[in-house]
Amino acid sequence: MTIAADRPTTTADSPPGPGSGSGRGRRNLLELRPVAAVARSRAYPGVLQWAAIAVFVVIVYQLLVGPQRAHDNLGTALTWVLWWPVIPIVFVLVGRFWCAVCPFGKLSDLVQRLVGVHRPVPGLLRRYGIWIIDAQFIAITWADHVWGIVGSPWGTGILLLLLTTAVVASGAFFQRRTFCRYLCFLGGLSGNYARTGMLALRANQDVCATCTARAVCYNGGEKAPACPLFEFPRTMDSAANCNLCANCIKNCPNDALTLTWQPPTKELWFIRRPVLEHSFLATAIMGIVFIQNITMLGIWTNALDLLERSTGVTSYPVIFTAAFTVAIAVPTLLLALSSRIASPRTGEGTWRTFARYGYALIPLDVAGHIAHNLFHLLAEGKAVVSTAVVAVGGTASPGSPALAPTGTIQVLQYLVLALGVAGSACTAWRIARARQGDTGPTRWAALAPHLTVIAVLFAVNVVLFALPMTHRM
Numbered sequence: 001m002t003i004a005a006d007r008p009t010t011t012a013d014s015p016p017g018p019g020s021g022s023g024r025g026r027r028n029l030l031e032l033r034p035v036a037a038v039a040r041s042r043a044y045p046g047v048l049q050w051a052a053i054a055v056f057v058v059i060v061y062q063l064l065v066g067p068q069r070a071h072d073n074l075g076t077a078l079t080w081v082l083w084w085p086v087i088p089i090v091f092v093l094v095g096r097f098w099c100a101v102c103p104f105g106k107l108s109d110l111v112q113r114l115v116g117v118h119r120p121v122p123g124l125l126r127r128y129g130i131w132i133i134d135a136q137f138i139a140i141t142w143a144d145h146v147w148g149i150v151g152s153p154w155g156t157g158i159l160l161l162l163l164t165t166a167v168v169a170s171g172a173f174f175q176r177r178t179f180c181r182y183l184c185f186l187g188g189l190s191g192n193y194a195r196t197g198m199l200a201l202r203a204n205q206d207v208c209a210t211c212t213a214r215a216v217c218y219n220g221g222e223k224a225p226a227c228p229l230f231e232f233p234r235t236m237d238s239a240a241n242c243n244l245c246a247n248c249i250k251n252c253p254n255d256a257l258t259l260t261w262q263p264p265t266k267e268l269w270f271i272r273r274p275v276l277e278h279s280f281l282a283t284a285i286m287g288i289v290f291i292q293n294i295t296m297l298g299i300w301t302n303a304l305d306l307l308e309r310s311t312g313v314t315s316y317p318v319i320f321t322a323a324f325t326v327a328i329a330v331p332t333l334l335l336a337l338s339s340r341i342a343s344p345r346t347g348e349g350t351w352r353t354f355a356r357y358g359y360a361l362i363p364l365d366v367a368g369h370i371a372h373n374l375f376h377l378l379a380e381g382k383a384v385v386s387t388a389v390v391a392v393g394g395t396a397s398p399g400s401p402a403l404a405p406t407g408t409i410q411v412l413q414y415l416v417l418a419l420g421v422a423g424s425a426c427t428a429w430r431i432a433r434a435r436q437g438d439t440g441p442t443r444w445a446a447l448a449p450h451l452t453v454i455a456v457l458f459a460v461n462v463v464l465f466a467l468p469m470t471h472r473m
Protein backbone atom coordinates (compact mmCIF):
# COMPACT_ATOMS: atom_id res chain seq x y z
CA MET A 1 0.00 0.00 0.00
CA THR A 2 1.50 3.31 -1.04
CA ILE A 3 0.70 6.25 1.16
CA ALA A 4 2.27 8.65 -1.31
CA ALA A 5 4.39 7.45 -4.18
CA ASP A 6 7.74 9.02 -4.90
CA ARG A 7 7.59 11.93 -7.25
CA PRO A 8 6.46 10.55 -10.61
CA THR A 9 9.00 10.44 -13.34
CA THR A 10 7.66 10.36 -16.86
CA THR A 11 9.84 10.89 -19.89
CA ALA A 12 13.18 12.48 -20.51
CA ASP A 13 11.43 15.64 -21.66
CA SER A 14 9.00 16.12 -18.85
CA PRO A 15 10.71 16.53 -15.50
CA PRO A 16 8.74 16.26 -12.31
CA GLY A 17 6.80 19.23 -11.01
CA PRO A 18 8.07 21.96 -8.72
CA GLY A 19 9.00 21.30 -5.12
CA SER A 20 11.41 22.67 -2.59
CA GLY A 21 14.91 22.12 -1.34
CA SER A 22 17.87 24.38 -1.00
CA GLY A 23 21.27 24.46 0.56
CA ARG A 24 20.88 28.09 1.59
CA GLY A 25 22.64 29.26 4.73
CA ARG A 26 25.30 26.54 4.71
CA ARG A 27 28.80 26.48 3.24
CA ASN A 28 28.61 25.44 -0.39
CA LEU A 29 31.40 22.89 -0.92
CA LEU A 30 31.26 23.60 -4.65
CA GLU A 31 32.86 26.95 -3.86
CA LEU A 32 36.00 25.06 -2.85
CA ARG A 33 38.20 24.85 -5.92
CA PRO A 34 39.28 21.19 -5.64
CA VAL A 35 35.67 20.04 -5.13
CA ALA A 36 34.42 22.16 -8.04
CA ALA A 37 37.27 20.94 -10.24
CA VAL A 38 36.40 17.29 -9.58
CA ALA A 39 32.65 17.83 -10.03
CA ARG A 40 33.11 19.66 -13.34
CA SER A 41 35.84 17.38 -14.63
CA ARG A 42 34.96 15.19 -17.61
CA ALA A 43 36.98 12.44 -15.94
CA TYR A 44 34.56 12.30 -12.97
CA PRO A 45 33.05 9.82 -12.28
CA GLY A 46 34.28 7.83 -15.33
CA VAL A 47 37.78 7.13 -14.00
CA LEU A 48 36.35 5.73 -10.78
CA GLN A 49 33.78 3.66 -12.70
CA TRP A 50 36.46 2.02 -14.84
CA ALA A 51 38.55 1.29 -11.73
CA ALA A 52 35.50 -0.31 -10.10
CA ILE A 53 34.86 -2.39 -13.23
CA ALA A 54 38.47 -3.66 -13.16
CA VAL A 55 38.07 -4.75 -9.53
CA PHE A 56 34.68 -6.29 -10.34
CA VAL A 57 36.23 -8.42 -13.10
CA VAL A 58 38.90 -9.66 -10.70
CA ILE A 59 36.24 -10.49 -8.10
CA VAL A 60 34.02 -12.42 -10.52
CA TYR A 61 37.03 -14.29 -11.94
CA GLN A 62 38.17 -15.25 -8.46
CA LEU A 63 34.68 -16.29 -7.38
CA LEU A 64 34.11 -18.53 -10.40
CA VAL A 65 37.53 -20.05 -11.00
CA GLY A 66 39.46 -19.33 -7.80
CA PRO A 67 39.64 -21.49 -4.65
CA GLN A 68 36.18 -22.78 -3.76
CA ARG A 69 36.71 -22.49 -0.01
CA ALA A 70 35.38 -19.05 1.03
CA HIS A 71 38.24 -18.85 3.53
CA ASP A 72 40.79 -18.86 0.67
CA ASN A 73 38.95 -16.86 -1.98
CA LEU A 74 39.93 -13.25 -2.75
CA GLY A 75 36.54 -12.57 -4.37
CA THR A 76 34.73 -13.62 -1.19
CA ALA A 77 37.07 -11.56 0.98
CA LEU A 78 36.76 -8.44 -1.18
CA THR A 79 32.97 -8.75 -1.44
CA TRP A 80 31.87 -9.84 2.03
CA VAL A 81 34.73 -8.87 4.33
CA LEU A 82 35.64 -5.51 2.80
CA TRP A 83 32.98 -4.06 0.46
CA TRP A 84 29.78 -5.16 2.22
CA PRO A 85 30.90 -3.95 5.70
CA VAL A 86 32.23 -0.63 4.37
CA ILE A 87 29.26 0.23 2.14
CA PRO A 88 26.78 1.29 4.89
CA ILE A 89 29.47 3.58 6.35
CA VAL A 90 29.87 5.15 2.89
CA PHE A 91 26.12 5.73 2.67
CA VAL A 92 26.14 7.64 5.96
CA LEU A 93 29.17 9.73 5.05
CA VAL A 94 28.50 10.55 1.40
CA GLY A 95 25.01 9.27 0.57
CA ARG A 96 24.63 7.22 -2.62
CA PHE A 97 28.07 8.14 -3.95
CA TRP A 98 28.79 4.43 -4.38
CA CYS A 99 26.05 4.28 -7.04
CA ALA A 100 28.01 6.82 -9.13
CA VAL A 101 30.97 4.45 -9.37
CA CYS A 102 29.18 1.08 -9.18
CA PRO A 103 30.25 -1.22 -12.04
CA PHE A 104 26.60 -2.17 -12.67
CA GLY A 105 25.73 1.47 -13.37
CA LYS A 106 28.55 1.83 -15.88
CA LEU A 107 27.63 -1.48 -17.50
CA SER A 108 24.03 -0.29 -17.88
CA ASP A 109 25.29 2.94 -19.53
CA LEU A 110 27.49 1.01 -21.99
CA VAL A 111 24.74 -1.42 -23.00
CA GLN A 112 22.35 1.50 -23.44
CA ARG A 113 24.79 3.32 -25.69
CA LEU A 114 25.35 0.24 -27.85
CA VAL A 115 21.90 -1.32 -28.17
CA GLY A 116 19.52 0.68 -25.98
CA VAL A 117 15.97 1.34 -27.18
CA HIS A 118 15.33 3.84 -24.35
CA ARG A 119 11.79 2.87 -23.47
CA PRO A 120 10.16 4.81 -20.60
CA VAL A 121 10.13 3.20 -17.19
CA PRO A 122 7.04 0.95 -16.97
CA GLY A 123 4.32 2.35 -14.74
CA LEU A 124 4.40 -0.87 -12.71
CA LEU A 125 8.01 -0.26 -11.76
CA ARG A 126 7.44 3.38 -10.93
CA ARG A 127 4.51 2.45 -8.74
CA TYR A 128 5.74 -0.73 -7.11
CA GLY A 129 9.51 -0.56 -7.59
CA ILE A 130 10.23 -0.10 -3.89
CA TRP A 131 8.06 -3.10 -2.97
CA ILE A 132 9.98 -5.14 -5.56
CA ILE A 133 13.22 -3.98 -3.97
CA ASP A 134 11.89 -4.82 -0.49
CA ALA A 135 10.95 -8.32 -1.70
CA GLN A 136 14.33 -8.81 -3.41
CA PHE A 137 16.24 -7.81 -0.30
CA ILE A 138 14.30 -10.29 1.79
CA ALA A 139 14.61 -13.03 -0.87
CA ILE A 140 18.39 -12.61 -1.28
CA THR A 141 18.93 -12.73 2.48
CA TRP A 142 16.73 -15.83 2.72
CA ALA A 143 18.55 -17.49 -0.20
CA ASP A 144 21.91 -16.73 1.37
CA HIS A 145 20.97 -18.62 4.52
CA VAL A 146 19.26 -21.51 2.79
CA TRP A 147 21.77 -21.99 -0.05
CA GLY A 148 24.85 -20.49 1.61
CA ILE A 149 25.58 -17.82 -1.02
CA VAL A 150 27.98 -15.80 1.11
CA GLY A 151 29.85 -18.91 2.20
CA SER A 152 30.21 -20.19 -1.36
CA PRO A 153 32.45 -18.33 -3.83
CA TRP A 154 30.60 -19.94 -6.72
CA GLY A 155 27.24 -18.97 -5.19
CA THR A 156 28.33 -15.35 -4.84
CA GLY A 157 29.66 -15.42 -8.42
CA ILE A 158 26.31 -16.69 -9.73
CA LEU A 159 24.47 -14.00 -7.76
CA LEU A 160 26.67 -11.32 -9.36
CA LEU A 161 26.11 -12.81 -12.82
CA LEU A 162 22.34 -12.86 -12.29
CA LEU A 163 22.44 -9.21 -11.27
CA THR A 164 24.64 -8.46 -14.31
CA THR A 165 22.03 -10.09 -16.59
CA ALA A 166 19.27 -7.96 -15.07
CA VAL A 167 21.40 -4.82 -15.49
CA VAL A 168 22.11 -5.64 -19.16
CA ALA A 169 18.42 -6.28 -19.88
CA SER A 170 17.38 -3.07 -18.13
CA GLY A 171 20.03 -1.05 -19.97
CA ALA A 172 19.00 -2.52 -23.31
CA PHE A 173 15.30 -1.76 -22.93
CA PHE A 174 14.80 1.18 -20.61
CA GLN A 175 15.89 4.79 -20.19
CA ARG A 176 18.74 5.94 -18.02
CA ARG A 177 19.52 3.77 -14.98
CA THR A 178 16.13 2.20 -14.53
CA PHE A 179 17.74 -0.79 -12.79
CA CYS A 180 19.54 1.39 -10.23
CA ARG A 181 16.51 3.52 -9.43
CA TYR A 182 13.74 0.93 -9.47
CA LEU A 183 15.17 -2.58 -9.24
CA CYS A 184 18.50 -2.74 -7.42
CA PHE A 185 18.16 -4.06 -3.87
CA LEU A 186 21.30 -2.20 -2.85
CA GLY A 187 19.82 0.93 -4.41
CA GLY A 188 16.75 0.57 -2.16
CA LEU A 189 18.92 0.04 0.88
CA SER A 190 21.18 2.96 -0.03
CA GLY A 191 18.15 5.18 -0.64
CA ASN A 192 17.00 4.59 2.94
CA TYR A 193 20.48 4.87 4.45
CA ALA A 194 21.46 7.94 2.42
CA ARG A 195 18.68 9.85 4.18
CA THR A 196 20.80 9.69 7.34
CA GLY A 197 23.75 11.09 5.38
CA MET A 198 25.66 14.28 5.87
CA LEU A 199 25.94 15.52 2.27
CA ALA A 200 23.10 17.39 0.59
CA LEU A 201 23.05 18.32 -3.09
CA ARG A 202 20.33 20.89 -3.76
CA ALA A 203 19.48 23.56 -6.31
CA ASN A 204 19.12 27.21 -5.40
CA GLN A 205 15.40 27.82 -5.80
CA ASP A 206 15.79 31.54 -6.50
CA VAL A 207 18.11 30.82 -9.42
CA CYS A 208 15.97 27.96 -10.76
CA ALA A 209 12.86 30.17 -10.66
CA THR A 210 14.33 32.36 -13.40
CA CYS A 211 15.94 29.53 -15.38
CA THR A 212 15.33 29.29 -19.12
CA ALA A 213 17.59 26.29 -19.71
CA ARG A 214 14.67 23.90 -20.33
CA ALA A 215 15.60 21.55 -17.49
CA VAL A 216 19.02 20.75 -18.92
CA CYS A 217 19.99 19.51 -15.45
CA TYR A 218 17.32 16.79 -15.83
CA ASN A 219 17.38 16.10 -19.56
CA GLY A 220 21.13 16.32 -20.04
CA GLY A 221 23.09 18.60 -22.33
CA GLU A 222 26.35 19.01 -24.20
CA LYS A 223 28.50 18.77 -21.10
CA ALA A 224 27.04 15.65 -19.51
CA PRO A 225 24.22 13.10 -19.91
CA ALA A 226 20.81 13.33 -18.22
CA CYS A 227 20.35 12.64 -14.54
CA PRO A 228 20.75 8.85 -14.43
CA LEU A 229 18.35 8.45 -11.49
CA PHE A 230 15.49 10.54 -12.92
CA GLU A 231 15.87 13.34 -10.37
CA PHE A 232 15.09 16.96 -11.23
CA PRO A 233 17.50 19.00 -9.08
CA ARG A 234 15.08 21.91 -8.96
CA THR A 235 12.58 19.78 -7.02
CA MET A 236 14.96 17.39 -5.29
CA ASP A 237 14.73 17.53 -1.50
CA SER A 238 16.34 14.21 -0.61
CA ALA A 239 19.62 12.33 -0.95
CA ALA A 240 17.74 9.07 -1.50
CA ASN A 241 17.97 9.13 -5.29
CA CYS A 242 21.03 11.25 -5.97
CA ASN A 243 24.31 9.47 -6.56
CA LEU A 244 26.42 12.66 -6.71
CA CYS A 245 27.43 11.89 -10.30
CA ALA A 246 27.65 15.68 -10.89
CA ASN A 247 25.94 15.56 -14.31
CA CYS A 248 23.56 18.32 -13.23
CA ILE A 249 26.44 20.39 -11.85
CA LYS A 250 28.18 20.21 -15.22
CA ASN A 251 25.00 20.93 -17.20
CA CYS A 252 23.48 23.76 -15.19
CA PRO A 253 24.36 27.02 -16.97
CA ASN A 254 23.52 29.07 -13.87
CA ASP A 255 25.69 27.38 -11.22
CA ALA A 256 22.54 26.78 -9.20
CA LEU A 257 23.68 23.58 -7.50
CA THR A 258 24.98 23.60 -3.94
CA LEU A 259 26.68 20.80 -2.04
CA THR A 260 26.52 21.24 1.72
CA TRP A 261 27.14 19.32 4.92
CA GLN A 262 24.12 18.75 7.12
CA PRO A 263 23.69 17.10 10.55
CA PRO A 264 23.36 13.30 10.25
CA THR A 265 19.70 12.12 10.10
CA LYS A 266 18.41 15.68 9.49
CA GLU A 267 16.71 14.72 6.23
CA LEU A 268 14.59 12.19 8.16
CA TRP A 269 13.14 14.89 10.39
CA PHE A 270 11.12 16.57 7.67
CA ILE A 271 9.85 13.85 5.31
CA ARG A 272 6.89 15.59 3.68
CA ARG A 273 5.46 12.58 1.89
CA PRO A 274 6.10 9.45 3.96
CA VAL A 275 6.04 6.25 1.92
CA LEU A 276 4.92 2.99 3.51
CA GLU A 277 7.43 0.93 1.49
CA HIS A 278 10.36 2.90 2.91
CA SER A 279 9.14 2.32 6.45
CA PHE A 280 8.48 -1.35 5.80
CA LEU A 281 12.03 -1.69 4.44
CA ALA A 282 13.25 -0.07 7.68
CA THR A 283 11.46 -2.65 9.85
CA ALA A 284 12.50 -5.51 7.51
CA ILE A 285 16.17 -4.49 7.71
CA MET A 286 15.92 -4.44 11.51
CA GLY A 287 14.64 -8.03 11.40
CA ILE A 288 17.29 -9.06 8.86
CA VAL A 289 20.08 -7.74 11.08
CA PHE A 290 18.57 -9.63 14.02
CA ILE A 291 18.50 -12.91 12.10
CA GLN A 292 22.01 -12.31 10.69
CA ASN A 293 23.25 -11.94 14.26
CA ILE A 294 21.23 -14.81 15.70
CA THR A 295 22.44 -17.33 13.09
CA MET A 296 26.04 -16.46 13.94
CA LEU A 297 25.58 -17.24 17.64
CA GLY A 298 26.20 -20.50 19.45
CA ILE A 299 22.61 -20.43 20.75
CA TRP A 300 21.37 -20.79 17.15
CA THR A 301 22.77 -24.32 16.93
CA ASN A 302 21.26 -25.14 20.32
CA ALA A 303 17.91 -23.70 19.23
CA LEU A 304 18.01 -25.79 16.04
CA ASP A 305 18.65 -28.96 18.09
CA LEU A 306 15.83 -28.10 20.46
CA LEU A 307 13.39 -27.41 17.61
CA GLU A 308 14.31 -30.63 15.86
CA ARG A 309 13.76 -32.66 19.02
CA SER A 310 10.52 -30.95 20.04
CA THR A 311 8.83 -30.67 16.62
CA GLY A 312 10.42 -33.43 14.59
CA VAL A 313 11.11 -30.92 11.80
CA THR A 314 14.63 -31.51 10.51
CA SER A 315 14.52 -29.39 7.36
CA TYR A 316 16.82 -26.38 7.79
CA PRO A 317 15.02 -24.33 5.10
CA VAL A 318 11.71 -24.82 6.90
CA ILE A 319 13.11 -23.90 10.32
CA PHE A 320 15.06 -20.95 8.96
CA THR A 321 12.08 -19.65 6.99
CA ALA A 322 9.97 -19.71 10.16
CA ALA A 323 12.68 -17.91 12.17
CA PHE A 324 13.27 -15.41 9.36
CA THR A 325 9.54 -14.63 9.13
CA VAL A 326 9.33 -14.08 12.88
CA ALA A 327 12.46 -11.87 12.87
CA ILE A 328 11.01 -9.57 10.19
CA ALA A 329 7.49 -9.68 11.62
CA VAL A 330 8.48 -8.62 15.15
CA PRO A 331 9.83 -5.08 14.34
CA THR A 332 7.04 -4.62 11.77
CA LEU A 333 4.30 -5.59 14.23
CA LEU A 334 5.87 -3.52 17.02
CA LEU A 335 5.82 -0.42 14.81
CA ALA A 336 2.28 -1.22 13.68
CA LEU A 337 1.24 -1.52 17.34
CA SER A 338 2.89 1.75 18.36
CA SER A 339 1.30 3.45 15.33
CA ARG A 340 -2.10 2.06 16.31
CA ILE A 341 -1.70 3.36 19.87
CA ALA A 342 -0.40 6.73 18.72
CA SER A 343 -2.78 7.32 15.82
CA PRO A 344 -5.58 9.03 17.85
CA ARG A 345 -2.96 11.60 18.88
CA THR A 346 -1.21 11.95 15.53
CA GLY A 347 -4.49 12.76 13.79
CA GLU A 348 -3.63 10.21 11.10
CA GLY A 349 -4.57 6.59 10.54
CA THR A 350 -2.44 3.67 11.72
CA TRP A 351 -0.71 3.02 8.40
CA ARG A 352 0.05 6.64 7.71
CA THR A 353 1.50 6.91 11.23
CA PHE A 354 3.48 3.73 10.50
CA ALA A 355 4.81 5.29 7.30
CA ARG A 356 5.70 8.54 9.07
CA TYR A 357 7.47 7.06 12.12
CA GLY A 358 9.12 4.18 10.25
CA TYR A 359 11.76 6.66 9.13
CA ALA A 360 12.77 7.04 12.79
CA LEU A 361 13.99 3.43 12.78
CA ILE A 362 16.46 4.04 9.95
CA PRO A 363 19.34 5.40 12.14
CA LEU A 364 19.10 2.32 14.40
CA ASP A 365 18.93 0.14 11.26
CA VAL A 366 22.11 1.68 9.91
CA ALA A 367 23.81 1.35 13.30
CA GLY A 368 22.81 -2.32 13.67
CA HIS A 369 23.97 -3.05 10.13
CA ILE A 370 27.30 -1.27 10.61
CA ALA A 371 27.83 -2.84 14.05
CA HIS A 372 27.18 -6.34 12.64
CA ASN A 373 29.52 -5.76 9.73
CA LEU A 374 32.21 -4.26 11.97
CA PHE A 375 32.63 -7.79 13.26
CA HIS A 376 33.34 -9.10 9.75
CA LEU A 377 35.61 -6.17 8.90
CA LEU A 378 37.65 -6.17 12.11
CA ALA A 379 37.53 -9.85 13.10
CA GLU A 380 38.24 -11.14 9.58
CA GLY A 381 39.88 -8.15 7.84
CA LYS A 382 43.33 -9.71 7.35
CA ALA A 383 41.70 -12.29 5.08
CA VAL A 384 41.65 -9.62 2.33
CA VAL A 385 45.47 -9.46 2.35
CA SER A 386 46.06 -13.20 2.84
CA THR A 387 43.70 -14.21 0.01
CA ALA A 388 45.28 -11.58 -2.26
CA VAL A 389 48.73 -13.03 -1.52
CA VAL A 390 47.45 -16.52 -2.38
CA ALA A 391 45.77 -15.21 -5.56
CA VAL A 392 49.11 -13.94 -6.91
CA GLY A 393 50.87 -17.21 -6.10
CA GLY A 394 52.28 -16.42 -2.67
CA THR A 395 51.82 -18.15 0.66
CA ALA A 396 49.64 -16.54 3.27
CA SER A 397 51.12 -16.26 6.73
CA PRO A 398 49.19 -18.35 9.24
CA GLY A 399 47.43 -16.77 12.17
CA SER A 400 44.23 -15.01 13.14
CA PRO A 401 42.52 -12.91 10.44
CA ALA A 402 41.48 -10.37 13.09
CA LEU A 403 42.49 -6.73 12.83
CA ALA A 404 41.34 -5.98 16.38
CA PRO A 405 40.64 -7.98 19.54
CA THR A 406 37.06 -9.03 20.30
CA GLY A 407 36.76 -6.62 23.24
CA THR A 408 37.69 -3.63 21.07
CA ILE A 409 35.22 -4.70 18.40
CA GLN A 410 32.45 -4.96 20.98
CA VAL A 411 33.19 -1.50 22.37
CA LEU A 412 33.02 -0.07 18.83
CA GLN A 413 29.78 -1.95 18.16
CA TYR A 414 28.18 -0.46 21.27
CA LEU A 415 29.41 3.02 20.38
CA VAL A 416 27.79 2.69 16.93
CA LEU A 417 24.58 1.35 18.49
CA ALA A 418 24.51 4.27 20.95
CA LEU A 419 24.79 6.73 18.06
CA GLY A 420 22.04 4.85 16.22
CA VAL A 421 19.57 4.86 19.11
CA ALA A 422 20.28 8.55 19.74
CA GLY A 423 19.65 9.25 16.03
CA SER A 424 16.40 7.26 16.07
CA ALA A 425 15.09 8.88 19.26
CA CYS A 426 16.01 12.34 17.98
CA THR A 427 14.33 11.63 14.63
CA ALA A 428 11.14 10.38 16.31
CA TRP A 429 11.08 13.49 18.49
CA ARG A 430 11.60 15.76 15.48
CA ILE A 431 8.86 13.98 13.54
CA ALA A 432 6.47 14.39 16.47
CA ARG A 433 7.39 18.05 16.87
CA ALA A 434 6.96 18.78 13.17
CA ARG A 435 3.61 17.00 13.15
CA GLN A 436 2.18 17.85 16.58
CA GLY A 437 3.80 21.25 17.06
CA ASP A 438 4.57 22.39 20.58
CA THR A 439 1.44 21.06 22.23
CA GLY A 440 3.36 19.10 24.87
CA PRO A 441 0.92 16.38 26.08
CA THR A 442 -0.28 15.57 22.56
CA ARG A 443 3.24 15.42 21.24
CA TRP A 444 4.37 13.12 24.03
CA ALA A 445 1.32 10.90 23.61
CA ALA A 446 2.17 10.51 19.91
CA LEU A 447 5.84 10.04 20.61
CA ALA A 448 5.92 7.72 23.64
CA PRO A 449 4.79 4.48 21.87
CA HIS A 450 7.43 4.95 19.16
CA LEU A 451 10.19 5.73 21.67
CA THR A 452 9.22 2.54 23.50
CA VAL A 453 9.60 0.50 20.29
CA ILE A 454 12.98 2.11 19.60
CA ALA A 455 14.07 1.24 23.16
CA VAL A 456 12.94 -2.39 22.76
CA LEU A 457 14.72 -2.82 19.43
CA PHE A 458 17.86 -1.22 20.88
CA ALA A 459 17.73 -3.61 23.86
CA VAL A 460 17.48 -6.64 21.54
CA ASN A 461 20.53 -5.37 19.64
CA VAL A 462 22.46 -4.85 22.88
CA VAL A 463 21.80 -8.44 23.99
CA LEU A 464 22.70 -9.93 20.59
CA PHE A 465 25.97 -8.01 20.29
CA ALA A 466 26.98 -9.13 23.79
CA LEU A 467 27.11 -12.77 22.68
CA PRO A 468 30.16 -14.26 20.92
CA MET A 469 29.78 -14.65 17.14
CA THR A 470 31.25 -17.18 14.74
CA HIS A 471 33.61 -16.18 11.92
CA ARG A 472 32.79 -16.32 8.22
CA MET A 473 36.41 -16.56 6.97
Ligand code: SF4
Residues within 6 Å of the ligand: 203, 207, 208, 211, 212, 213, 215, 216, 217, 218, 233, 234, 251, 252, 253, 254, 255, 256, 257
Ligand atom coordinates in the same frame (compact mmCIF):
# COMPACT_ATOMS: atom_id res chain seq x y z
S1 SF4 B 1 19.42 24.03 -15.15
FE1 SF4 B 1 20.21 24.86 -13.22
S2 SF4 B 1 19.04 26.72 -12.84
FE2 SF4 B 1 17.95 25.54 -14.43
S3 SF4 B 1 16.42 24.31 -13.25
FE3 SF4 B 1 18.26 23.03 -13.48
S4 SF4 B 1 19.46 23.43 -11.63
FE4 SF4 B 1 17.94 25.07 -11.78
Ligand code: SF4
Residues within 6 Å of the ligand: 201, 217, 226, 227, 228, 229, 230, 231, 232, 233, 236, 241, 242, 243, 244, 245, 246, 247, 248, 249
Ligand atom coordinates in the same frame (compact mmCIF):
# COMPACT_ATOMS: atom_id res chain seq x y z
S1 SF4 C 1 20.64 14.97 -9.16
FE1 SF4 C 1 22.54 15.54 -10.24
S2 SF4 C 1 24.21 14.60 -9.07
FE2 SF4 C 1 22.26 13.65 -8.41
S3 SF4 C 1 22.09 11.79 -9.65
FE3 SF4 C 1 20.97 13.43 -10.73
S4 SF4 C 1 22.49 14.35 -12.15
FE4 SF4 C 1 23.62 13.12 -10.66
